Amino acid sequence: MAANPTTKNTKSAYDASSIQVLEGLEAVKRRPGMYIGSTGPRGLHHLVGEIVDNSIDEALAGYCSEVQVTVHPDDSVTVIDDGRGMPVGKMAKYGKSATEVILTTLHAGGKFDGQGYKVSGGLHGVGASVVNALSEWLEVEVRREGHVWGQRYERGFPKGALTKDRKLKKGEGTGTTISFKPDPEVFTETVELSFDTLSRRFRESAFLNKGLKIRLLDEREEDRDVTYQYDGGIRDFVEHINEAKDPVHKTVFYLEREEEVGDVEVAMQWNSGFQDSVFTFANNINTHEGGAHLSGFRSALSRTVNAYARQKGLLKEKEESLTGDDIREGLAAVISVKLSEPQFEGQTKTKLGNTEVKGLVESATNRYLAEFLEERPGEAKAIVNKALQAARARLAARTVREKIRKGYLESSTLPGKLADCSSKDPARSELYIVEGDSAGGSAKQGRERNFQAILPLRGKILNVEKANMNKVLSNVEIQAMISAIGAGVGETFEVEQVRYNKIVLMTDADVDGSHIRTLVLTFLFRNMPELIEAGYVYIAQPPLYKVTHQRKDYYVYNDRELQETLTRLNANGNANIGRFKGLGEMNPIQLWETTMDPQNRTLLQVAVESAAVADELFTALMGDKVEPRKIFIEENAREVKNLDA
Numbered sequence: 096m097a098a099n100p101t102t103k104n105t106k107s108a109y110d111a112s113s114i115q116v117l118e119g120l121e122a123v124k125r126r127p128g129m130y131i132g133s134t135g136p137r138g139l140h141h142l143v144g145e146i147v148d149n150s151i152d153e154a155l156a157g158y159c160s161e162v163q164v165t166v167h168p169d170d171s172v173t174v175i176d177d178g179r180g181m182p183v184g185k186m187a188k189y190g191k192s193a194t195e196v197i198l199t200t201l202h203a204g205g206k207f208d209g210q211g212y213k214v215s216g217g218l219h220g221v222g223a224s225v226v227n228a229l230s231e232w233l234e235v236e237v238r239r240e241g242h243v244w245g246q247r248y249e250r251g252f253p254k255g256a257l258t259k260d261r262k263l264k265k266g267e268g269t270g271t272t273i274s275f276k277p278d279p280e281v282f283t284e285t286v287e288l289s290f291d292t293l294s295r296r297f298r299e300s301a302f303l304n305k306g307l308k309i310r311l312l313d314e315r316e317e318d319r320d321v322t323y324q325y326d327g328g329i330r331d332f333v334e335h336i337n338e339a340k341d342p343v344h345k346t347v348f349y350l351e352r353e354e355e356v357g358d359v360e361v362a363m364q365w366n367s368g369f370q371d372s373v374f375t376f377a378n379n380i381n382t383h384e385g386g387a388h389l390s391g392f393r394s395a396l397s398r399t400v401n402a403y404a405r406q407k408g409l410l411k412e413k414e415e416s417l418t419g420d421d422i423r424e425g426l427a428a429v430i431s432v433k434l435s436e437p438q439f440e441g442q443t444k445t446k447l448g449n450t451e452v453k454g455l456v457e458s459a460t461n462r463y464l465a466e467f468l469e470e471r472p473g474e475a476k477a478i479v480n481k482a483l484q485a486a487r488a489r490l491a492a493r494t495v496r497e498k499i500r501k502g503y504l505e506s507s508t509l510p511g512k513l514a515d516c517s518s519k520d521p522a523r524s525e526l527y528i529v530e531g532d533s534a535g536g537s538a539k540q541g542r543e544r545n546f547q548a549i550l551p552l553r554g555k556i557l558n559v560e561k562a563n564m565n566k567v568l569s570n571v572e573i574q575a576m577i578s579a580i581g582a583g584v585g586e587t588f589e590v591e592q593v594r595y596n597k598i599v600l601m602t603d604a605d606v607d608g609s610h611i612r613t614l615v616l617t618f619l620f621r622n623m624p625e626l627i628e629a630g631y632v633y634i635a636q637p638p639l640y641k642v643t644h645q646r647k648d649y650y651v652y653n654d655r656e657l658q659e660t661l662t663r664l665n666a667n668g669n670a671n672i673g674r675f676k677g678l679g680e681m682n683p684i685q686l687w688e689t690t691m692d693p694q695n696r697t698l699l700q701v702a703v704e705s706a707a708v709a710d711e712l713f714t715a716l717m718g719d720k721v722e723p724r725k726i727f728i729e730e731n732a733r734e735v736k737n738l739d740a
């Protein structure tokens with residue numbers, strides 16, 4: 096019988112495709128890093144992300160509304176979606192079911208017949224086949240065409256063809272379920288998935304796909320079960336970023352456009368902080384390195400805000416335009432584009448290349464932001480004022496930098512409040528930085544003026560960790576410290592120019608005092624690290640208690656000493672114990688005798704073991720994250736008594 100021309104010889108098709116599959120699996124197993132970045136924890140988590148992204152692709156196509164991810168005690172994972180279900184039909188070209196082709200052919204899924212989906216996320220489209228190859232086992236269940244279909248693989252090899260199993264139950268929806276166990280022979284470092292890593296990633300995916308419900312269950316720990324769903328999409332994302340901050344204006348700006356080139360969404364809202372947090376995505380992939388969409392956004396933002404500021408007379412003709420940095424200070428924004436053919440470039444393939452996208456984002460942002468500002472004059476004014484404030488700080492800092500560069504901001508323009516010492520020999524001179532004017536007053540009276548200078552600080556100083564350099568340099572208290580120390584700041588700091596070889600922080604022993612002390616230490620650590628490295632920075636130790644016994648006063652510095660003193664005096668109850676609430680309570684003589692007299696004071700020398708550790712800790716202590724505030728430096732400082740001995 097003549098071969099029926101319509102039925103190609105599926106046997107040879109099968110053989111050819113099987114060879115291709117074997118080569119593909121081999122390639123992935125030989126160099127997994129090529130396909131998932133690494134076989135460390137990041138690569139391990141990518142496996143889960145890749146499978147979930149295929150469900151998200153089905154959601155992008157409009158057919159899936161819920162994805163459920165379960166981590167099992169044996170470190171295997173199950174992902175379930177309620178999409179249409181992977182196609183199950185036999186593909187003549189491959190002589191196998193479409194499901195098996197998707198799960199065994201590299202770069203299959205989503206795109207193998209050219210049409211594919213309009214946009215596909217995934218790990219730059221490596222598809223589920225890589226996950227299959229790198230899994231000890233993988234099981235797929237498809238619910239579609241009235242039946243449940245199933246197939247099992249081991250290290251990518253099918254243990255049999257796709258089978259048509261039970262009928263779908265009444266009311267049972269279509270969809271795809273994939274369970275898999277990452278191969279411990281590949282992921283030799285660890286196969287343990289982190290709930291936090293997964294939940295962070297899925298929360299981001301939910302923000303980026305408005306309305307999509309993603310649920311994460313962890314069977315390894317009781318009741319670790321979160322569900323993310325954001326009907327506001329990236330608007331909710333911006334609100335989440337600004338949750339711990341205070342917004343400068345009420346309405347979150349939002350635009351959404353669908354053009355030939357692709358879809359673009361932008362959401363943004365300014366907060367009163369100094370950092371800008373602008374996150375950009377292309378097909379749900381975080382484009383950390385930015386690219387065309389980010390530059391389009393930035394151009395539009397600058398142009399539109401400047402135009403509005405000038406048009407409303409908030410920016411005078413002769414005044415220079417607001418810079419991008421001025422405008423972006425305190426900005427929380429999310430830009431998300433969806434393209435059919437995204438080009439990822441850059442070091443880590445997270446920079447969007449498609450140049451045509453710049454125009455798409457720029458024109459959409461120009462148009463809708465101008466409208467937003469026009470329609471909300473109150474909010475627009477707040478936004479422009481924030482940028483004007485940033486510009487003023489920038490210009491003020493420029494002046495200060497000029498002065499520092501020309502050496503003005505050192506000895507010549509000493510701050511009014513500094514009560515300097517008469518000695519000009521740094522080796523003998525000490526600068527006490529004191530909290531508050533009343534303590535400053537006592538210190539000025541009590542000190543030994545030929546070698547002790549006093550600089551009172553007015554209340555809290557700026558938290559430099561959160562402020563950019565412009566803000567720092569335009570802060571009066573900070574300027575006073577820079578000029579008193581007299582050796583410049585930042586890159587122009589010269590430790591040989593320092594006017595005092597002891598800079599002593601003297602603040603109250605209460606929470607406020609320790610907070611101010613940490614702020615000053617953060618400033619010094621960030622802007623004059625050599626000062627700390629030279630061992631010039633100290634912390635004064637005022638007494639905590641005054642014990643009066645038989646008309647004699649004893650000053651006690653901590654609870655341990657208090658017990659020892661009471662025992663030594665065998666006071667047994669007839670001693671009066673007074674607690675010092677703050678430096679201001681001490682009269683000048685007491686302050687001198689107990690805290691400033693080199694003969695019997697105690698100074699803690701600030702010694703930072705490793706700058707890197709401190710750097711990390713300062714960021715944690717003083718950054719945006721709300722961590723338990725502990726005085727890291729004191730715990731690492733070496734206690735030094737009678738320094739002057």
Ligand code: 28F
Nearest residue numbers: 149150153174179180181204205206211271273
């Ligand atoms: C747990 C992981 O992988 N879900 C998937 C689909 C649905 C279709 C599909 C997938 C079609 C054209 C190739 C069904 N019906 N969850 C998943 N759900 N793949 S993967 O098709 C494959 C593409 O190019 C699907 C009609 N069209 C598409």
